[in-house]
Amino acid sequence: MEWSIQDIARSAGTTSRTLRHYGEIGLLAPSRVGSNGYRYYDQDALVRLQRILLLRELGLGLPAIAEVLAGQRDTAAALRTHLDLLEQERQRITRQIASVRTTLEKTEGGQQLMAEEVFDGFDHTQFKDEVVERWGKDAYDKGDQWWGSLSDEDKRAHQQRQLDIAADFGRAHQAGLAPDSDVVQAITQRLHEWIGAAATVTKPYFVGLGEMYVADPRFTQNYDRHGAGTAELVRDAMKIYAERNL
Amino acid sequence: MEWSIQDIARSAGTTSRTLRHYGEIGLLAPSRVGSNGYRYYDQDALVRLQRILLLRELGLGLPAIAEVLAGQRDTAAALRTHLDLLEQERQRITRQIASVRTTLEKTEGGQQLMAEEVFDGFDHTQFKDEVVERWGKDAYDKGDQWWGSLSDEDKRAHQQRQLDIAADFGRAHQAGLAPDSDVVQAITQRLHEWIGAAATVTKPYFVGLGEMYVADPRFTQNYDRHGAGTAELVRDAMKIYAERNL
DNA sequence: GTAGAAGTTGACGCAACGTCAATGTCAAAC
DNA sequence: GTTTGACATTGACGTTGCGTCAACTTCTAC
Incomplete structure (x- = not known):
C-alpha cells in the first residue's frame, strides 16, 4: 500500500510542504520516488510520520524528534528534558503577564509611560x-x-x-x-x-x-x-x- | 549631550547591533550621523529607546511598539490585546505540559509510543x-x-x-x-x-x-x-x- | 606612528514551514 | 489527439529579532 504526498498529508492532518520539508532535513524520506520525481509513502512511513507529528504536538523540536526516532535518545528522557523547558517557558510568560498587568494599571492610572529615571538613571x-x-x-x-x-x-x-x-x-x-x-x-x-x-x-x-x-x-x-x-x-x-x- | 552607539547601548542595557537594527527598520533613528558614518544619539533618542525596551520586555513585537510610539495606537489598548495573546500562549503551554506528562506516564508504563487509534482515532x-x-x-x-x-x-x-x-x-x-x-x-x-x-x-x-x-x-x-x-x-x-x- | 578599541556596512543563520513562481505529469473529458 | 484541471516538482523568499562573523575604516592613547 502506497500513497501520494497529498494522501498521507491529508490523512495525517498536515501539508505536503511539511512532508517535503521533512524529506529535505532527512527526518522522513519517501519510501519511493518515481522516475517523474513524485514521492510515494508506504505504511511504515505513515507510522513514522504519525509518531513525528505526535511528538511535534508535544512541542519537541524536529532535531530532538529525529534523535528519538533514530533511537539515539530515550523517549522518556527527551520528554523530561522538554518538560523542564516547557515549565520554564510557562514561568516566563506568567511573569510577563504580571508585568503587563502592572504596566496596564500604571497607564490606566493616567501615568505617562516613560522610563522614569531616578536613583541612577533607571526606571x-x-x-x-x-x-x-x-x-x-x-x-x-x-x-x-x-x-x-x-x-x-x-x-x-x-x-x-x-x-x-x-x-x-x-x-x-x-x-x-x-x-x-x-x-x-x-x-x-x-x-x-x-x-x-x-x-x-x-x-x-x-x-x-x-x-x-x-x-x-x-x-x-x-x-x-x-x-x-x-x-x-x-x-x-x-x-x-x-x-x-x- | 550626545552619546556614541556603545554608550547608549550599554546604559540602556542592550547591544549596538540592536540599535542598528532599530535604525534599519525605522524604529529608532540616530539623532545625528557623523560624516564618518558614526551614529550619535541624544537625550530624546535615549528616552525613546528606553520606552522601546520597556515595551519589548513585556513581549510586544517591534511593529506593535512602533505603532504605540507613533501614537497611532493607545498604549493601554495595545497592552490589553497583548495580554490576551500572552494568556492564550500560557494556556497552550499548560496544555502541552499536561500532554507531555500523560505521554511520559505511558512510555514509562512500558507502552509502545505509537498512535494506537480506534473508535475515533484515539487510543x-x-x-x-x-x-x-x-x-x-x-x-x-x-x-x-x-x-x-x-x-x-x-x-x-x-x-x-x-x-x-x-x-x-x-x-x-x-x-x-x-x-x-x-x-x-x-x-x-x-x-x-x-x-x-x-x-x-x-x-x-x-x-x-x-x-x-x-x-x-x-x-x-x-x-x-x-x-x-x-x-x-x-x-x-x-x-x-x-x-x-x- | 602605531597598536588596539570601537565604529561601519553587509550578509548568513536560526525554526518550521507558508507561500508564491515557474514548470512538468497524469487522468479524465472533449 | 488534445485540452483541461488537479496535482506534482524544485527553487527561493518571508517570517522574528537580533547574534555572529567578516572585511574594512576610524578614533584614541601612548
Missing part, C-alpha cells in the same frame, strides 16, 4: 523589589512620591546631574585618583547631595548602595561605561565618605 | 471510563476484544478508514453542505458501517456518540482539525441518519 520602579527588601517599603514609597512630585524638567535635570557625577568619577578614575583623595571625596559629596534629594541617607544606606553599584550590573555599567573599574572606585569612595561624614 | 483505552459508564462494561469488553483480535495490518486499515471519513466530513463542511444532504448522509453511512465493525449500533447509541463528538474535546478536535464546526456537522448528520435508518 526606579524596576528596582522596587530590591529597594523594598533592603530598605523597606517606606523608603521606596518616599522616593517614589518625591520623584512623582517633580516636573519633567526637574526630572531631566536631576537625571543629568547623575550623569555628570558619573562622568566625573570616570575622569577621576582615569586619572588614577585614589578614593580618599580630595577630588574624589568632593565628587562623592555631590553624589551624597544628589541621593539626599530623594531619600534620607544613613551610613549603612550609603555604604550598601555603594556595594550595590559594584554587585548589580545594571548599576555597574552605569559607572563603568566611563572606564572599567569606575564603579569600584565609587564604592570605595562612598565607604570612606560614609565613615567620615555619616 | 481507546483512554476512553474506557466513558464507554463503561454510558454503554456498560459489556460493550467496552466486546469492542476491546474485537480490537485485540485484529492484526496490526487490519488495525491500521481500520484506523485509516476513520481518518478518511473524518477528512471527507471536513471537506463537506468546508463546501458548506447541509447535514441532511445526500453527500453528507453517504459519508455518515460509511461512518455507521465503520462503527458497526466494532459494536452493535442502535439508534440511541449512534445519536449519543454524535453528541459526544461535540461535547468531548478529544473527539471534537479530531473532526475540527478539518475545519472548525465539522464536529457539529457530524453530530447533526448522525442524528438525521439515525432518525431515518435506525
Whole structure:
C-alpha cells in the first residue's frame, strides 16, 4: 500500500510542504520516488510520520524528534528534558503577564509611560523589589512620591546631574585618583547631595548602595561605561565618605 | 549631550547591533550621523529607546511598539490585546505540559509510543471510563476484544478508514453542505458501517456518540482539525441518519 | 606612528514551514 | 489527439529579532 504526498498529508492532518520539508532535513524520506520525481509513502512511513507529528504536538523540536526516532535518545528522557523547558517557558510568560498587568494599571492610572529615571538613571520602579527588601517599603514609597512630585524638567535635570557625577568619577578614575583623595571625596559629596534629594541617607544606606553599584550590573555599567573599574572606585569612595561624614 | 552607539547601548542595557537594527527598520533613528558614518544619539533618542525596551520586555513585537510610539495606537489598548495573546500562549503551554506528562506516564508504563487509534482515532483505552459508564462494561469488553483480535495490518486499515471519513466530513463542511444532504448522509453511512465493525449500533447509541463528538474535546478536535464546526456537522448528520435508518 | 578599541556596512543563520513562481505529469473529458 | 484541471516538482523568499562573523575604516592613547 502506497500513497501520494497529498494522501498521507491529508490523512495525517498536515501539508505536503511539511512532508517535503521533512524529506529535505532527512527526518522522513519517501519510501519511493518515481522516475517523474513524485514521492510515494508506504505504511511504515505513515507510522513514522504519525509518531513525528505526535511528538511535534508535544512541542519537541524536529532535531530532538529525529534523535528519538533514530533511537539515539530515550523517549522518556527527551520528554523530561522538554518538560523542564516547557515549565520554564510557562514561568516566563506568567511573569510577563504580571508585568503587563502592572504596566496596564500604571497607564490606566493616567501615568505617562516613560522610563522614569531616578536613583541612577533607571526606571526606579524596576528596582522596587530590591529597594523594598533592603530598605523597606517606606523608603521606596518616599522616593517614589518625591520623584512623582517633580516636573519633567526637574526630572531631566536631576537625571543629568547623575550623569555628570558619573562622568566625573570616570575622569577621576582615569586619572588614577585614589578614593580618599580630595577630588574624589568632593565628587562623592555631590553624589551624597544628589541621593539626599530623594531619600534620607544613613551610613549603612550609603555604604550598601555603594556595594550595590559594584554587585548589580545594571548599576555597574552605569559607572563603568566611563572606564572599567569606575564603579569600584565609587564604592570605595562612598565607604570612606560614609565613615567620615555619616 | 550626545552619546556614541556603545554608550547608549550599554546604559540602556542592550547591544549596538540592536540599535542598528532599530535604525534599519525605522524604529529608532540616530539623532545625528557623523560624516564618518558614526551614529550619535541624544537625550530624546535615549528616552525613546528606553520606552522601546520597556515595551519589548513585556513581549510586544517591534511593529506593535512602533505603532504605540507613533501614537497611532493607545498604549493601554495595545497592552490589553497583548495580554490576551500572552494568556492564550500560557494556556497552550499548560496544555502541552499536561500532554507531555500523560505521554511520559505511558512510555514509562512500558507502552509502545505509537498512535494506537480506534473508535475515533484515539487510543481507546483512554476512553474506557466513558464507554463503561454510558454503554456498560459489556460493550467496552466486546469492542476491546474485537480490537485485540485484529492484526496490526487490519488495525491500521481500520484506523485509516476513520481518518478518511473524518477528512471527507471536513471537506463537506468546508463546501458548506447541509447535514441532511445526500453527500453528507453517504459519508455518515460509511461512518455507521465503520462503527458497526466494532459494536452493535442502535439508534440511541449512534445519536449519543454524535453528541459526544461535540461535547468531548478529544473527539471534537479530531473532526475540527478539518475545519472548525465539522464536529457539529457530524453530530447533526448522525442524528438525521439515525432518525431515518435506525 | 602605531597598536588596539570601537565604529561601519553587509550578509548568513536560526525554526518550521507558508507561500508564491515557474514548470512538468497524469487522468479524465472533449 | 488534445485540452483541461488537479496535482506534482524544485527553487527561493518571508517570517522574528537580533547574534555572529567578516572585511574594512576610524578614533584614541601612548
